[in-house]
Amino acid sequence: MTRRVIEAIGGGDRTHANIAAEAGSRAGMIPSGTLSPVLNRLVAEKHVLAADQPLSIRAGKPMLYRVADTNLRFSTAPWPSPVSSPGIRPWRRCPGRACQTEFPGS
Numbered sequence: 434m435t436r437r438v439i440e441a442i443g444g445g446d447r448t449h450a451n452i453a454a455e456a457g458s459r460a461g462m463i464p465s466g467t468l469s470p471v472l473n474r475l476v477a478e479k480h481v482l483a484a485d486q487p488l489s490i491r492a493g494k495p496m497l498y499r500v501a502d503t504n505l506r507f508s509t510a511p512w513p514s515p516v517s518s519p520g521i522r523p524w525r526r527c528p529g530r531a532c533q534t535e536f537p538g539s
Contacts, residue, residue: 434463438471439500442482443509447497472498481505 434456441455449472453462475482476498483501487494500506 434467435471435475438463438468438475439481439505440509442498443500443506447499448495449498450495452498 437456438452441452444455446452446455449465449468450462452472453465453468456468457463472482472484476484481500481502482498485497485499487497500509
């Protein structure tokens with residue numbers, strides 16, 4: 434579950450509710466009683482995550498979490514697929530020469 438939590442935060446979910454929804458399984462969100470100790474351990478003991486308290490006049494603004502380690506942040510960031518990027522075509526090696534991979538419909 435810790436890995437799913439880190440991947441959810443690395444993917445852009447920063448609030449407790451969004452992390453619970455993204456890191457949860459098909460059965461639903463992770464319960465708060467299960468997620469809170471995981472987040473606290475990753476922030477306080479492991480120093481993998483950082484918890485930021487937003488500045489606000491109103492009370493009750495939620496804590497925002499982010500990946501603290503820059504190397505881990507880089508490796509958990511979502512990467513765009515080359516297929517979804519217009520104008521970018523992947524290359525593959527053909528025996529004896531380089532050839533371009535064709536996409537269906539192109």
